[in-house]
Amino acid sequence: MALNKEQIARRIAQELQDGFYVNLGIGIPTLVANYIPHGVDVVLQSENGLLGMGPFPLEGDEDADLINAGKQTITTVPGSAFFDSAMSFGMIRAGKVDLTVLGAMEVADNGDIANWKIPGKMVKGMGGAMDLVAAAKNIIVAMQHTNPKGESKLLPKCSLPLTGVGCVKKVVSDLGVFDITPDGFRCIEYAPGVTIDEIKAKTAGRLIIADDVKEMIV
């Protein structure tokens, strides 16, 4: 059975290593913060100008001057630091952030990503997405494997305007975990109850199955 959003987030949390600085995008990526493994010490970066993001505040403790990049009220943890937006993206460009987790509308088998614009629909803007995908050194995409019509979002080529080129390193979808390799999507894990045949049927881009592919533990 395909994973739900919480399970996708929990699987991505397994990628966090002790000492990592991590930027979590809006949506499923935000949920990753709830599943950081015990003993793994990570610092969360919010690109609007914070290192050391903590959980949502307790009711009544909200501070209008303390929000994340999704404009949600948040808190800080001890050792946090505030900075301006130029420094924030500066540290991302300079490769200081170890991991960025983002959502996507489409990912291509060469690592291209599209997640900001649907032609003909209202364009809300790229926000920090283009900076993050162009500059982050390690990008994992959290996404649904197919759109509501059942069409694959893991493609040979993105059909939507690109956010970034050849930048995604790994995709965690509701069906499995996929490394981006020169040969396309390499399935290294499948979700419990999901078959390789289903993954093959729902992946439009080039797909190879790892010899040691295994069931995901979530």
Next chain:
Amino acid sequence: MALNKEQIARRIAQELQDGFYVNLGIGIPTLVANYIPHGVDVVLQSENGLLGMGPFPLEGDEDADLINAGKQTITTVPGSAFFDSAMSFGMIRAGKVDLTVLGAMEVADNGDIANWKIPGKMVKGMGGAMDLVAAAKNIIVAMQHTNPKGESKLLPKCSLPLTGVGCVKKVVSDLGVFDITPDGFRCIEYAPGVTIDEIKAKTAGRLIIADDVKEMIV
């Protein structure tokens, strides 16, 4: 009689306007701080990272963490701010500093300045001089009119390696005050007891005498 250093500094201080941010170089320019006219409120910038430089400290109050660009111990005035060297030169480049006063070995009649290097002698480096002359919006040079051999330092063309090109707006020497114009040095004031003939004799670059040239008040 030619001006002494204190008098040169005092004359330059007359150029300060209320509300000016001013960078004073090492040597005679530093002395300008002692002659800021009453009622004229200026803020002194030190390019090693301070706005709001005050006088030297009282004996025993020296702080190793508080020096000016000449590495002298200093103090701050209320409303001062510290910043890093990139911001310091950033505000200079962006034209936020109203006036820069510098020393020079040579100035040419087109505003070129040489003040950092004598070929064949030990080269100590340009420090912040090249940044200041290239970027400051208004540069006054404080200098001796001639070198110890009696040769003019106001030249048709600098003989020493340049610090900056066409950047000096005004020269205050021990003999007079000179605007840099398309026609060369324009003498607008002469030092008390100095004759126009002496200025002509000691100025190698193109020189014009202002119709309303007058004796300097120092």
Next chain:
Amino acid sequence: MNKVVAGADEAVKDIPSGATLMLGGFGLCGIPENCIHALVKKGINNLTCISNNAGVDDFGIGLMLQGRQVKKMIASYVGENAEFERQMLTGELEVELVPQGTLATRCMATGYGMPAVFLLAGIGTEVAEGKEVRNFNGKNYLLEHAFDSDFAIVKAWKGDTQGNLIFKGTARNFSPLMAMAGKITIAEVEHLVPAGELDPNAIHVPGIYVHRIFQGDKYEKRIEQRTVRKRS
């Protein structure tokens, strides 16, 4: 060097129609509320606004959009605002979308006297169209230009009479960068103090960059996404 003005109306009084304004803030966090109200009251128009976002329908730059005061918006994300969408779709409003980090760095470049810098964001996308691409150490970068801005309008937490500014929390965001980039910079602050009261080591924007300062009458500080944990 006292830069204090009486209030928002005086601070913005010489901003003409057609001006280019930078407005600090991220979403509604840290926006110059009092100056925006004064600009709405003043009724100037044909403005070009550089701001990460465009407010919401009834707050922030959204209020200026309601009054059709904005000709062009340069922003990174503008999706919180129905009137914005309407004006954009009808062509009344010109919109230039810029990646967030590029927007911030172009503001910084202005305040630091750098006419152009090379940045990564947007390489290979439609953002790169018409821009110079150059390879450094095997990676492609876009040449991005500093902004030209007549007025920068920001809100700080604390400020002193000489214009030194300190921001609080994530209300800092674009504001220090824009404050450094304005030909004329207007700062409204929650707490205005005499020169000498702020720690000179802790100042985010030195007063040299700030031309006018005042303490805002009142701050609503609206929250866009109130997210909380239940108290147990």
Next chain:
Amino acid sequence: MNKVVAGADEAVKDIPSGATLMLGGFGLCGIPENCIHALVKKGINNLTCISNNAGVDDFGIGLMLQGRQVKKMIASYVGENAEFERQMLTGELEVELVPQGTLATRCMATGYGMPAVFLLAGIGTEVAEGKEVRNFNGKNYLLEHAFDSDFAIVKAWKGDTQGNLIFKGTARNFSPLMAMAGKITIAEVEHLVPAGELDPNAIHVPGIYVHRIFQGDKYEKRIEQRTVRKRS
């Protein structure tokens, strides 16, 4: 995320001969005294040092020059030091002089992931030789590149166990910029405190840029030009 190491010897233990180091400080103000002593003791050589100055004969980088540890010096002003002069004139020491603001901005460019920026300083001088010149808005600028630095070594006033740094007075100078530019950044501090004790609004260098931190044993903080007014 505890980045605390035991002391200077441990902090510099893996710096090899031939490395490129950035060293914070302006003159002797704010230099990383303890790390410099450890580097002298360690005796590595063939170093390239990027620092605004080169110390004096018996303090700061001057101590490393005495031990012939430095192959190349990239600096803006180096005139306080007889041994430096001797090595430079004999050709033992390679020297690259960079305008001070350009030096600072090239450090910043590294920490901000900008491979190159356009700057004014040196236009029309020998500093411009071999460099690309480009005109923006009627003014010529030089293309200046970010530095590549293996280690950055700085001294801060206060730091916490996560590497957040705060500087004091004009001891700040190049240090935050270099701290942000090192592939590995080592910070020695006068006061090391637990995470959470520093005001998150007042931090100059966020800990993400700092890899190792320790409290220095002792600070001489030598003054180069003691200038005072007499007490009346």
